[in-house]
Amino acid sequence: MPSPDGWTLKTGFLAALTGACVWAAPHALAQTAFKGTAQVNASIQAPERAAQCVACHGAQGVSQIPSIPSLAAQPKTFIENQLVLIREGLRDVPAMKGSLDGVSDAELVALATYFSAQVAPPAAKGRVDKASLERGRELAKSALCGTCHLPQYQGRDQVPRLASQQEQFLLDVMKEYRDKPGPGRDTVMAAALYGINDAQLKDLAHFFAHTR
Numbered sequence: 675m676p677s678p679d680g681w682t683l684k685t686g687f688l689a690a691l692t693g694a695c696v697w698a699a700p701h702a703l704a705q706t707a708f709k710g711t712a713q714v715n716a717s718i719q720a721p722e723r724a725a726q727c728v729a730c731h732g733a734q735g736v737s738q739i740p741s742i743p744s745l746a747a748q749p750k751t752f753i754e755n756q757l758v759l760i761r762e763g764l765r766d767v768p769a770m771k772g773s774l775d776g777v778s779d780a781e782l783v784a785l786a787t788y789f790s791a792q793v794a795p796p797a798a799k800g801r802v803d804k805a806s807l808e809r810g811r812e813l814a815k816s817a818l819c820g821t822c823h824l825p826q827y828q829g830r831d832q833v834p835r836l837a838s839q840q841e842q843f844l845l846d847v848m849k850e851y852r853d854k855p856g857p858g859r860d861t862v863m864a865a866a867l868y869g870i871n872d873a874q875l876k877d878l879a880h881f882f883a884h885t886r
Contacts, residue, residue: 740842752835761777823836
């Protein structure tokens with residue numbers, strides 16, 4: 675079904691995938707860095723299908739389950755792309771298998787619009803390992819994570835928010851990118867994580883989860 679602007683989400687996603695809107699010069703990134711990032715908008719009502727999402731991803735998209743990501747404040751385009759990947763069978767998420775079958779583009783846009791407009795999750799609760807946090811901070815800096823995910827790691831456009839995401843989820847997904855970059859996984863991320871060991875990934879996840 676066509677989206678409101680005349681494109682299908684699948685068409686827009688494929689354009690991004692081929693590089694039409696992924697790459698930009700550093701100066702251009704600096705000029706457009708905050709375009710498309712999540713903006714809180716309490717006036718946006720939850721679409722009916724959101725009830726199905728929050729059963730796992732938490733109220734307003736703030737996950738309470740370590741292995742399940744928060745959707746709140748993720749960039750709208752990022753959410754749309756992930757929903758399309760899952761619906762089209764291009765990304766295998768066993769827990770979501772079949773849940774988006776037959777869901778229209780308009781419904782996916784409504785879900786992305788709603789969750790992207792929610793308040794970002796708080797930083798992770800519990801004990802902070804200061805040494806791990808600092809190692810993660812330095813590694814994120816040296817690995818240039820902020821170049822794509824922005825300096826505060828809030829994400830933009832098709833690049834996800836890392837700040838205050840579930841720590842276990844971050845660790846799991848980074849390992850998957852590094853070790854098993856299958857269909858629906860960003861090959862740029864697979865390359866970025868190449869050579870980073872498990873202990874370093876744990877430090878990165880700890881840092882991002884405790885950043886807001």
